[in-house]
Amino acid sequence: MSLIYLDYNSTTPVDEKVLEEMLPYFSNKFGNASSKTHIYGWEAEAAVELSRQRCADFIGAEPSEIIFTSGATESINLAMRGIAKAYKSGGNHIITCATEHKAVLDTCHDLSNDGFTITYLGVNRDGLIDLNELEAAITPTTILVAIMMANNETGVIQDVERIGLICRKHQVIFLSDITQAAGKIRLDVNDLKIDVACLSAHKFYGPKGAGALYIRRKNPRVRLVPIQTGGGHENGIRSGTLNVPGIVGLGKACEIAAENLWEYGMNTSKLRILLEQGLEILDSVRINGTLKNRLPNTTNLTFKSFSATELISSFPDFAFSTGSACTSALPEPSHVLRAMAISEEDAKKTVRFSLGKFTTEAEIRIALDTFKNRLKN
Numbered sequence: 001m002s003l004i005y006l007d008y009n010s011t012t013p014v015d016e017k018v019l020e021e022m023l024p025y026f027s028n029k030f031g032n033a034s035s036k037t038h039i040y041g042w043e044a045e046a047a048v049e050l051s052r053q054r055c056a057d058f059i060g061a062e063p064s065e066i067i068f069t070s071g072a073t074e075s076i077n078l079a080m081r082g083i084a085k086a087y088k089s090g091g092n093h094i095i096t097c098a099t100e101h102k103a104v105l106d107t108c109h110d111l112s113n114d115g116f117t118i119t120y121l122g123v124n125r126d127g128l129i130d131l132n133e134l135e136a137a138i139t140p141t142t143i144l145v146a147i148m149m150a151n152n153e154t155g156v157i158q159d160v161e162r163i164g165l166i167c168r169k170h171q172v173i174f175l176s177d178i179t180q181a182a183g184k185i186r187l188d189v190n191d192l193k194i195d196v197a198c199l200s201a202h203k204f205y206g207p208k209g210a211g212a213l214y215i216r217r218k219n220p221r222v223r224l225v226p227i228q229t230g231g232g233h234e235n236g237i238r239s240g241t242l243n244v245p246g247i248v249g250l251g252k253a254c255e256i257a258a259e260n261l262w263e264y265g266m267n268t269s270k271l272r273i274l275l276e277q278g279l280e281i282l283d284s285v286r287i288n289g290t291l292k293n294r295l296p297n298t299t300n301l302t303f304k305s306f307s308a309t310e311l312i313s314s315f316p317d318f319a320f321s322t323g324s325a326c327t328s329a330l331p332e333p334s335h336v337l338r339a340m341a342i343s344e345e346d347a348k349k350t351v352r353f354s355l356g357k358f359t360t361e362a363e364i365r366i367a368l369d370t371f372k373n374r375l376k377n
Contacts, residue, residue: 004363006320008356009152009180009298014249015205021252022207025245033242034233044244051251055212058254059178059197060188064217067234068247071211072179073103075198078213078238079175080107082224083144083196084116087173091141095119097129097148098339099156101177104146105335117141126290127156127340134163138170148177149192150184153336153352154289155298157181164193173222179203183257184264184295189214195222201246205357206253210246213237260357268355269296271364275353276301278368282375288342288350297355302342306375308351314374318367320353 014022025047033048035041052063069075084094096108098120108118119137121129129147138145145167150157160176167174175196178187183204189197194214201210215237216222230239257264276299279285284304303311308322322334333347342350355364 002317004318004367006318006353006355006359006363006367008359009155009203009352009354010321011202011208012205012356013358014202014207015253015256017256018206018249018252022245022249025248029244031244033244034231044242047244047248048242051247051254054251054254058182058187058258059199059214060190061214062217064235065214067213067215067237068242068250069198069211069213069238070209070243071200071202072101072177072198074238075211075213076101076103076175076177077107078227079196079198079215079224080104080111080144080146081227082237083173083175083222084111084114085225085227086223087143088116091139091143092116093119093139093141094144094146095121095134095137095142096146097121097123097158099123099127099151099154099336100146100148101152101179104148104177108146121147123339125341127151127154127288127336128290128293129158129163131159131162131166135166135170138166138172142170142172144173144175146175146177148180149187150178150181150295151289151336152180153334154300154340155180155295155354156289157185157293157295159293160192160194164195167195168193171220173220180295180298183253183261184268184297186261189216195220201250201253204253204257207246207249210243210250212250264357265296267357268359271355271359271361272297272299272353274361275299275355275364275367278364279371282368282372286346288337288340298352299354300337300350300352302346302350304349307349309348311351315370318370320351322351 029043031040031044033044052066055066056063112118149160173195176194178197182199195216197214202208233239286302288300337347
């Protein structure tokens with residue numbers, strides 16, 4: 001049996017249409033987008049600006065609000081550190097959540113060493129923050145709230161619009177990591193009241209090493225102090241020669257994802273339900289996180305009788321994970337699950353399945369048959 005991939009939240013294969021659009025910019029159209037004196041540079045610049053428009057359209061932004069980066073982790077660092085520097089005269093308090101990606105949590109930890117005070121909101125068993133607790137945590141010195149839209153491990157979707165409204169009420173910048181939501185559910189930064197956002201192309205069938213940072217330019221206008229200097233590229237926010245092929249791939253991936261959003265949601269949710277119902281019968285499986293507000297492709301499951309290590313080693317022909325790819329090498333149980341009051345023992349029995357647009361019903365049925373045969377032995 002060939003390998004069946006069920007770890008799309010970790011990364012996705014590059015769509016053939018994306019690759020096709022990228023290829024000329026590695027060879028024939030290899031110009032530097034900052035070269036202003038000849039056609040090679042003009043071609044590269046035009047391709048970058050087309051991708052900027054596509055990325056902006058994808059999230060309901062303006063092209064001038066998009067900064068290209070190497071991915072969400074860099075975007076988060078540029079944003080959080082840049083905002084901290086820009087607004088430190090007005091306050092030193094940042095609010096985030098215990099279930100955030102390590103890119104946010106580790107940056108917060110580092111900023112705390114520089115004199116910033118960090119409040120870490122807890123979550124309930126469904127993985128959701130208490131909005132009243134969020135509002136109560138805001139003080140006159142609060143400059144930033146950083147809450148992700150969709151959790152990478154559980155798929156739980158926070159009530160981002162209401163979070164945004166609370167931040168607007170108190171005139172606090174709202175940063176949301178939309179990395180896992182992009183390409184899976186509809187996004188509009190204006191409707192959602194998001195001021196700063198980040199995404200990575202490789203999460204929705206684009207190339208690795210290409211991402212974007214959205215920075216609101218009005219109502220409110222968000223200021224960042226650059227933390228990376230050397231040429232003033234990308235409105236002075238992110239200096240360095242642009243990765244033109246990667247940016248082209250990101251733009252095309254945005255365009256394709258926007259066109260196929262409804263079909264993607266319907267197909268992956270149908271297959272996820274099939275997988276969950278089949279596995280529940282086999283081993284008293286518990287689904288972690290709210291069943292109402294979650295990504296259509298993601299399920300986080302605790303098995304009654306098997307550890308995650310046993311499950312993964314018993315099924316080498318299936319690709320799934322214990323959680324985030326960024327923390328899967330760490331020996332301790334998932335910080336996301338522990339924050340949801342899931343015991344350490346149960347956290348060690350938990351795995352994540354994340355489906356994608358190339359997942360088929362036949363693959364899910366093969367997975368269920370294989371699990372049934374092996375788990376009963």
